[in-house]
Amino acid sequence: MASPLLPTFFTLYQVFDEHAGADGKKATLDKKEVKTLMKKELPNLLKGNPDGQKLLMDFDGDGEIDFKEFMITISCLACFFKLAFANGLKPLF
Amino acid sequence: MASPLLPTFFTLYQVFDEHAGADGKKATLDKKEVKTLMKKELPNLLKGNPDGQKLLMDFDGDGEIDFKEFMITISCLACFFKLAFANGLKPLF
Numbered sequence: 001m002a003s004p005l006l007p008t009f010f011t012l013y014q015v016f017d018e019h020a021g022a023d024g025k026k027a028t029l030d031k032k033e034v035k036t037l038m039k040k041e042l043p044n045l046l047k048g049n050p051d052g053q054k055l056l057m058d059f060d061g062d063g064e065i066d067f068k069e070f071m072i073t074i075s076c077l078a079c080f081f082k083l084a085f086a087n088g089l090k091p092l093f
Numbered sequence: 094m095a096s097p098l099l100p101t102f103f104t105l106y107q108v109f110d111e112h113a114g115a116d117g118k119k120a121t122l123d124k125k126e127v128k129t130l131m132k133k134e135l136p137n138l139l140k141g142n143p144d145g146q147k148l149l150m151d152f153d154g155d156g157e158i159d160f161k162e163f164m165i166t167i168s169c170l171a172c173f174f175k176l177a178f179a180n181g182l183k184p185l186f
Contacts, residue, residue: 003134004104008167009174011097016175026179041096067175068168074101075164081102082109082160086119 015041016070028064042077108134109163121157135170 019037020029029037038045059069084090112130113122122130131138152162177183 003108003136005108005134005167008101008104009171010178011101012171013175013178015096015098017179041098043096068172071168071171074098074171075161075168078102078105078164078167079161082106085103085106086110 012071012074016067020067028066029070030064034065045077105164105167109160113160121159122163123157127158138170 015037016029017026019033019040020026022033022036023030057069057073058065059072065073108130109122110119112126112133113119115126115129116123150162150166151158152165158166
């Protein structure tokens, strides 16, 4: 049976690429693209937190989120997901 | 249409949990569990690199890989995957 992990890499790439490419600049997500991504991909996260897009961390402060910054956020959310799920709680997003 | 991102969190959790739980200690992957995970989930990565399991980075040097360390490795591999895929190359794993 093929590993479920491999399609995961493709999904992460595809989600980033779909939203980052909206303005033709595929390498980064600008503020508008971050908001669209959060609304479509993590709608529940925004419900309790209208500034939820600030979760996508712009570490270098250039006003844009590149794939490395996107993956750091995904990793943090994955840790929250595991913490909730392993303790029988429903993850927030 | 539901977001493809949400099942990704579940897959990452499930893959880690399946392998980490083998010795009953679910919080971490020991050396043997790392090797089994790599063989099953990222077999191609080991082909060219028999010490491939060292890719799963034991940052705190305690001899075990926790979920945070697992996610750092996943993030690095996702960046390699994107780099290869965005340039029309076939990812190594």
